[in-house]
Amino acid sequence: MSQTYGTEHPAPGGDEGRVIELAKFMDPEARARVEAEAREAVRLTPAGLPDLSAGTLRLPDEDAVEQLVEGGVVEQLDEDQDHGGALRPIIPATFRDPAVWRHRRDAARNAAAFHAVRSPLYAGRALRVAAIGAAAGIRDAWSYVFATEYGELADQVRRKGAGAEHIADLRADRRKVAAERRREPLVVYTATGVTSYVSAVVALGVAWSGALAGTALLPLLLVLYLLGRRELQRRNPDAVFTITDLPADHGRAVLGADSITAAFRRAGLIREGVEVELVGPVRAVALHASEAVIDLPGTLTLSDLIKERERLAKGFRVRPEWLDLSEAGDPGRVRLWVASEDPFGTARPAPLLTNPARTDVWSTGIPIGFNRRGEVITLRLRHVMALLGGMSRTGKGMILRNLICGLGLDPRVNLRLVAGAKPGEHRGYARVCSTFFGRRPERLVALLDAVLAEAYRREDHLEEIGRAKLGEADLARFPLEVVIVDEYKQYATSSARIPDPADPEGKRTIKAADRIAEQLEELAAFAAALNITLLISTQDPDANTVPRGYKSNSGARICTRTGGATQTNAILKDGATGAGLRAHEIPEALKGAAIVDIDGAPGELIRGYFIEDEEYDGAEPLITAGAELRAELGRLPGQFEDPVEAYLVEVTGESSVAGGPTGSGRPGAPAATSTGVDGVLADLLAVFAAEGNPDRMRTAEILAALAELDPEEWSAEALGVDQDDARALGRIGGRRLAEAISRALDGTGRTLAAREWTAGERGRGYFLADVRAAAGIAPE
Template identity: 25%
Template sequence: MPSNNPERSPFDWQRHEQELADVVQLHPDADDQDGPTLVDSPEAQRPIGLAATVRRGERRPVVPSWLRSRAELVYTVRWGIGHTAHVAAYHAVRVPKYAGKLALRAPRGLLKILGGYVRWLLDLEGEAVRQATVRTEDAEAYLKLSRQRDRRVRWRGIVTLFLVAALIIAASLLAVSPAWWHWCALTLGVIICGVVGAPADRPLLDTAVVAPRVAALTSDVVTRALSVLSIAGINQALARNPKAIGFPAPITRDGPGWRADVDLPPGVTVGEVMDRRDKLASGLGRPLGCVWPEGNADVSPSRLVLWVGDEPMAAGRQQPWPLLRASTVDMAKPFPFGTDPRGRIVHMELPYTNLLIGSIPGYGKTAAIQLPMLVAALDPHAELWAYEFKGTGGLDPLMKVCSRYASGADDDTAEAGLMALRELRAECQKRAAIIKKLPKDVCPDNKVTPELARRIKGLHWLVAAFDECQELFAHPEFGKEAGELAEKIIKLGRALGVILLKATQRPDAKSLPTGVSANVGTRFCLRVMGQLENDMVLGTSAYRNGIRATMFAKKDKGVGYLVGAADEAQIVRTFYLDGPSVERVCERAYAARQAAGTLTTRPAAEPTARRETLLEDTLSVIRADEPKVWMETLIERLAALRPEVYGELTRDQLGAALKPYGIATTQVWGTDPATGKGANRRGIERATLADAIAERNRRRGDQAA
């Protein structure tokens, strides 16, 4: 046993003092008689056990993501089948071309085969060596090579005799065989000779799919790209240690691109790298749309997850919406909203949240707001309201499944939106009273649950969408009250099953009240032009934190930042449905609501008498001195003209009935008789109506002739 006496073992004692000096520091304020203060104790320096490290480690998924998701699996299989079918069809169409190339190359291939065989038979490949021995006058070596050649030629000649005999026998059998055998043999010979005779730089088959060549992502490439970002923390760390940037996991393929997990040097955050995304893309030598850095805050603010795609996100073909063929859905469950840069499906939830969508015009707001609306439409137990203040009819296909619907850029539509918000406010109060009376075992959390939404009358999901809502909130007469009502509904409605969806192309303080934007739980921002608009949609300090929708380019249509659907902000490319696709989905939703008995609005059947005389009656109630007339005025006059036919006619029904004849509503300035003030409302032109009647009569005359 080693002794503890320093006199008996001076060497051990000195070593102990040296080890102690390595792990302790003398505190500058410590009293000498108290001895040294232990700062870095041996227990603190002891390495963490393997079990604890493994326990905290991130487990990689056993099954790839595209196999865990049914939608992604179907998409991948469909892509594989489509790719195979395309390649097969591409080459099948070019079979005559390939046959001609083989026929032209067959003689050259036959000569190559015969020439090669003769060289092999006569051992001509060794002729150069034998000639070299002759030039060096090495008789012994030449004799050895000559004997070797004689042996080779002898047994190769025997093989040739057997081969010739076999060919003669085969030719004899082929001569007495059916004719199609002759063609098969000729085809096989042409194919073999044509393949052999093909030039090395001119392959037989054309390229059906041109795959882009993308350089592999390596640690050296990532390190070099990070070093050119002009981040002081990175440059100083690399100057001290060339390996200051760590890679905790191997760089691997992840979907249609590469994934690199990077540990930045101490003091450097992921936000600093994201601020210089354009420089990072330049350092990697890739297009900006291919480079998508993001953080992993669960590990560290300096853990960078860098994904580099094979092609820009906006250039890739978007997969179809997984719910495109669904008959019904459960609105309480997350639904597919879009895909991230890696092609993974991003889901969004509707219950217990509200949605705000913002961008400059033309970047996919209406297409984005349609997706949650279609989800609500496909749930036969959910109620849908829709108000479109642009007046272009972008949401018209959803009208058949909406309990409330209005479309227009006039005061009447804005007033209808305000009235809808008043009804929603009253609906929230009514639902709160219902929930208050429910027993705790039925409603323990005092909020609408999916079970309550289906079981209790009056607590069903209610989704109200307001597209181009800035026209309502910025309205000089209705805007202030609308903003106050929307704020109250957003605060109270999330627990009561009332959900607001808002889309705006002008996210500023006037067009989007602060109380509305500050309380929305889920936000989606497509391309915007400034920091103010970015933070109005995505939340205060979003721009400063690196969540910047200003980085999206002109070609990034449908691509935006989604905040609130997950713990971290996500870059999402929304699914896109064209007009006919939306119509088909709405038809299935309409049928599902009819079957469930929950259809709250049905298109009124147009009377035959109205359809036959509508144009003439409308023209008859417009005076000759009136070039333009409001729709409201026409409805009043038509109802007075023929109450039994036009008594229940509404403005929307009149506009829809005139539309097939090419008569579109337009802005008409007039004087309101009730107030005596001027107003701008929707109406029609008398000349357009007269032209439509003349055109219809002309077509009828042509058909009669």
């Protein structure tokens, strides 16, 4: 058995091979499974459409056939079986290609459904044309019978100042001609026929029904419609008139040698008289897209077409993102793909939402978006450093959302998430994060030191066993460490200072931003081979935002829309814009679009998958599934020995496992990391812990701490009050806090309310003992 072929195609080599349909020997369940796998596999082939031709076996010689027959697997094949190969050289390829016929069938079905839905609109248009025809017919009949042309001639003579005798002669001629015309047999017969027809229709309607009368009027409507078409053509001879609309696949994507050559000429890529040669038939790879393989004339190459993509798109009368070019064997042979409507026009939900099962980050990768062909684009975070950037509100966060959800569903990954801004935005991911904190440059320095220590430990292990790098088989002992630094620019521009590690006395200090840049460059230089991956996400970068050493060692780059060529080059690579990777030219209307330069999709334009983040938390089911999967395998944060977090606890005295004690990204004492309390009560406990657990705190103090913890919920702007209006801030914020506490305790039988005190300095707020009791924590 050398190769598998579909039943619709003969084995290569003519009569040298035989085709056996293995599907005939499968039970229905197995056949259904194979057909499903075939559809998924064939969907990405050049034909682009799935079929059921799977499970066939090619036998290269007669001996193999006899062996199967002797073994009782199959019956002897008919020696005289004709596969129809003799007619193949005669029949054109477009008549033999199943994909072409499938597309024609789908296009016809689509057009029929399109026109059926719009048939009432077509009927209204036809009636309007018939009305124009009726008016034009009455006008022409009246003009002929009463010779109105003489009246017009008399008016012209009067305007020129002619005498009354001349006008009287014209009027006499008009009466004479009109009388003669009314006695013509054709006029008499026509008038008689129309009168009889109308009388018959009226009688039919009175005697039987209006429906029959309406049916009998169809010939008249057809005649009036034709008269209306003639009148419209008379009014505008150059117009092309039709009452029907063109369906979405009206053929603009159908390619041919002539249309391709014409487009190249319009683009100025070839001269008059030079032809583009078509290799094989044009394939309709989707309902709204066609693909052709062409040989470029002269010295024209694929690189030339990529540089002139905009001009070529103009030649095809499409937008540049509707056009795809790829090499088909050599630089002079190109696979040309053209769509007739926007391939990115509709957002697609993340595939993980329909099947939140365990992912394989190592081999398969995480689906982050789809390209213009509709193919799934995945990112494999193995042996690679990654960079994600772009302007604010351009889809960068959505791509990161897909990545984090996918990483959470692979228990072999230790996910460490560091937020540079708005840590509350990532709070929902905390359950699957081995490390999660935000807005702490000093702690990021400590985390990168811990990762460096782990990298050196892994490097020592490789040196002992005599290997160059870790692989998938080592993930059980050395899980894939993925460190994500979101909004890195907040750390790169931070003014925080830390002790200089080069000063043994600890008297000098350096900027935390400089130390972070050094650590990132050091890790990027060697840690990728140690199952350690870093991903930096940043917005509005300049040429100096991302450390040069890190950027030069990052093998996966994703760039959403930027503000200019400098930002594009800062995220992708120097000279990216010159190579056609112009992320700053992504249309603003194309939400979630990005240019990716990753393994398997170099320089590909994609649109990120969508996971709801405004109306509700669409990632919650994925994070829950990831947490449950990790808990079953003992890989939930806090369930396993973690040298990185152990290092952080040793250095800082605080743990950030699963976002710390409250899951909000605020580190806390290790003993408090598993209270089982979440929501606003966890936030209140964190506020008290940050102040040294006083026995009471004023509401104003609590609101200020909550605003720092989660500004999107508790800041003055979020509350809708002026920052300087302390009274309104306390009143509205206190009311919202009480409402949040009431919702959190609903159904628990416990209560928590603010109280006043007079001992010492008078005040009103919450007591720590009351908060712990409401949270269900036993008194100490």
